[in-house]
Amino acid sequence: MGKLKYLVIHCTDTPEEREVTKDDIIRWHTNPKHLGGRGWNRPGYSDIIYLDGELVNIIPFNQDGDVDGWEISNGARGINGVSRHIVYVGGKDKANKKSKDTRTDEQKITLETYVKFMLLRHPQIQILGHYQAPGSGKTCPNFDVPEWLASIGVADKNSYKS
Numbered sequence: 540m541g542k543l544k545y546l547v548i549h550c551t552d553t554p555e556e557r558e559v560t561k562d563d564i565i566r567w568h569t570n571p572k573h574l575g576g577r578g579w580n581r582p583g584y585s586d587i588i589y590l591d592g593e594l595v596n597i598i599p600f601n602q603d604g605d606v607d608g609w610e611i612s613n614g615a616r617g618i619n620g621v622s623r624h625i626v627y628v629g630g631k632d633k634a635n636k637k638s639k640d641t642r643t644d645e646q647k648i649t650l651e652t653y654v655k656f657m658l659l660r661h662p663q664i665q666i667l668g669h670y671q672a673p674g675s676g677k678t679c680p681n682f683d684v685p686e687w688l689a690s691i692g693v694a695d696k697n698s699y700k701s
């Protein structure tokens with residue numbers, strides 16, 4: 540727990556056009572392993588962006604720039620105490636085989652708005668894709684995050700470089 544330093548972008552790693560809800564995420568992450576969950580004490584994301592662009596909060600948080608215990612989301616081992624995690628629904632092709640940037644236009648607009656609001660409240664925050672987190676071994680969120688950030692006008696200092 541400390542000062543908010545990172546906004547980490549994720550995908551749900553699910554097939555294109557298939558909706559995933561807040562309740563699905565809570566179940567997948569916090570159900571005990573024998574019930575098919577990961578057995579985490581908290582879900583992995585603070586917010587989720589549905590296919591139609593709707594933004595839904597999973598773990599409440601305030602805007603004070605500290606990550607308090609009650610605000611923690613378990614999205615990327617090692618940096619959760621200084622991070623907020625946002626996820627869009629998708630990330631796989633329809634056959635659920637290949638990684639793919641499946642963001643709908645509506646999801647892109649919401650994600651851009653979300654990123655820019657975070658920058659407004661936290662001008663020093665660094666934004667990254669899950670795959671950029673040290674040792675993540677992931678491709679999540681399955682698009683080039685620094686390139687996308689540059690394309691929406693995010694300053695270089697706010698774009699995490701691994």
Ligand SMILES: [Zn+2]
Binds near residue numbers: 548677679
């Ligand atoms: Zn991820």
